[in-house]
Amino acid sequence: MAERGSNHSPETGAFFQRDRQWHPAAFTPNYKSSVLRSPQRALVAFDNTLSELTGPVFGHAMLGELDNDLIHNFARPGESALGERIIVHGRVLDERGKGVPGVLLEFWQANAGGRYRHKKDAYLAPLDPNFGGCGRTITGEDGSYAFRTVRPGPYPWPNGPNDWRPAHIHFSVFGHGFAQRLITQMYFEGDPLIWRCPIVGGISNREAVEALIAALDMQSTIPMDALAYKFDIVLRGRRSTLFENRPEGN
Amino acid sequence: MAQSLDRLKESPSQTAGPYVHIGLTPNFCGIGGVYTNDLGSTMLNGETKGERIELRIRVLDGTGMPLKDALIEIWQADADGLYNSPSELRGAADPNFPGWGRQPTDMETGVCLFRTIKPGRVPFRDGRLMAPHITLWIVARGINIGLSTRLYFSDEEKANAEDPILARIEHRVRVPTLIAERQGDAYVFDIHLQGEKETVFFDS
Numbered sequence: 001m002a003e004r005g006s007n008h009s010p011e012t013g014a015f016f017q018r019d020r021q022w023h024p025a026a027f028t029p030n031y032k033s034s035v036l037r038s039p040q041r042a043l044v045a046f047d048n049t050l051s052e053l054t055g056p057v058f059g060h061a062m063l064g065e066l067d068n069d070l071i072h073n074f075a076r077p078g079e080s081a082l083g084e085r086i087i088v089h090g091r092v093l094d095e096r097g098k099g100v101p102g103v104l105l106e107f108w109q110a111n112a113g114g115r116y117r118h119k120k121d122a123y124l125a126p127l128d129p130n131f132g133g134c135g136r137t138i139t140g141e142d143g144s145y146a147f148r149t150v151r152p153g154p155y156p157w158p159n160g161p162n163d164w165r166p167a168h169i170h171f172s173v174f175g176h177g178f179a180q181r182l183i184t185q186m187y188f189e190g191d192p193l194i195w196r197c198p199i200v201g202g203i204s205n206r207e208a209v210e211a212l213i214a215a216l217d218m219q220s221t222i223p224m225d226a227l228a229y230k231f232d233i234v235l236r237g238r239r240s241t242l243f244e245n246r247p248e249g250n
Numbered sequence: 251m252a253q254s255l256d257r258l259k260e261s262p263s264q265t266a267g268p269y270v271h272i273g274l275t276p277n278f279c280g281i282g283g284v285y286t287n288d289l290g291s292t293m294l295n296g297e298t299k300g301e302r303i304e305l306r307i308r309v310l311d312g313t314g315m316p317l318k319d320a321l322i323e324i325w326q327a328d329a330d331g332l333y334n335s336p337s338e339l340r341g342a343a344d345p346n347f348p349g350w351g352r353q354p355t356d357m358e359t360g361v362c363l364f365r366t367i368k369p370g371r372v373p374f375r376d377g378r379l380m381a382p383h384i385t386l387w388i389v390a391r392g393i394n395i396g397l398s399t400r401l402y403f404s405d406e407e408k409a410n411a412e413d414p415i416l417a418r419i420e421h422r423v424r425v426p427t428l429i430a431e432r433q434g435d436a437y438v439f440d441i442h443l444q445g446e447k448e449t450v451f452f453d454s
Binding site for chain 2: 010011012016017018019020022023024025026028031033034035036037038039040041043044045046047048049050051052053054055056057058062064066067073074093094095096097106107108109116117118119120121132133134136170172176177178179181182183184185199200202203207208209211212233234235236237
């Protein structure tokens with residue numbers, strides 16, 4: 001580990017404060033599971049220390065050849081997953097608009113019918129024997145990434161009596177500091193379920209919701225093979241260290 | 251009107267959901283053959299320096315029931331107080347210790363088990379030493395944005411007493427919620443999401 005993701009010297013400034021009005025609140029009662037799982041007291045704030053400024057960095061050596069190909073990474077030889085073939089690509093940026101190179105992205109999703117390969121998922125839509133549902137990649141020098149998969153189906157879940165999740169792909173993102181750690185979900189342009197979903201609805205700002213909706217990207221399709229969606233992810237930016245206070249003698 | 255600051259907004263968080271294991275610990279949930287190992291499942295090898303310890307962590311909801319679908323990541327310094335990170339500029343950390351680990355809570359018991367080493371002390375921004383601690387990040391169904399907290403050690407009373415972050419906590423009765431209890435070679439740590447014993451969570 002700790003193989004450098006780029007040749008640039010590491011930045012060490014503190015991360016921008018998180019805008020917690022922009023993120024979903026902890027307590028969002030329309031999403032029922034949040035009711036007993038949300039802290040009720042105020043978070044205790046402090047400026048980043050080394051424990052937040054540093055973070056694990058993963059080398060490309062850990063990746064297998066099919067890690068970013070969910071159509072094939074669980075499929076039997078010569079077969080492929082069933083469903084609408086898509087490419088998902090984009091960049092990981094920070095709030096200053098800089099590409100974030102060398103960061104690990106992990107993603108997971110249901111199959112084309114909305115069924116997850118997980119023993120706790122009892123939905124009656126069948127498993128696809130050629131689809132596992134997990135993938136990962138590491139961003140390039142400019143923060144770009146890409147993977148291919150099948151478009152996941154929507155699925156019902158026991159929240160309200162008739163709640164359905166929009167089609168979505170879960171993303172887990174590392175930055176360069178552990179304080180940038182983020183898990184989110186990507187939605188698909190034009191899906192009418194997005195605006196009915198209590199998990200999405202935990203985000204109160206419409207613009208913030210739109211930041212999670214991937215656009216159909218016809219310029220990145222592979223004709224006669226796969227459609228494409230573009231999804232950029234923004235991590236916390238960091239302050240410059242120009243006039244940082246330093247302890248004496250440091 | 252002034253010039254635009256020209257900044258982007260951070261992507262909003264969403265819950266990791268109940269099937270977080272598919273993406274982050276696929277072997278744990280029976281998806282074999284995609285990755286050799288679940289990332290972060292092993293933190294030690296025979297050469298790792300430092301005192302071997304075990305962390306037994308549970309996450310409890312507002313009724314006191316342990317979460318059986320949570321996932322915890324830890325980030326910590328090596329035995330000498332150095333982080334295995336490109337942004338660690340004070341020196342090279344132990345090459346046999348990644349400093350980062352990831353474990354799901356057990357689907358039956360809710361216990362999340364880490365085998366790691368006790369971290370050394372790391373300086374605070376002004377040069378004072380923080381007490382040995384491990385940074386925790388917790389995600390699960392029902393948690394909309396990952397929760398950050400720290401685990402400190404019950405047998406580090408003196409260091410804990412001078413720790414600048416613990417000192418920041420205004421309501422002193424809440425400090426013990428961050429201190430894991432030593433039991434043999436293990437430290438036991440219950441994280442309460444809500445209620446009387448609610449754990450201190452950080453915004454940093």
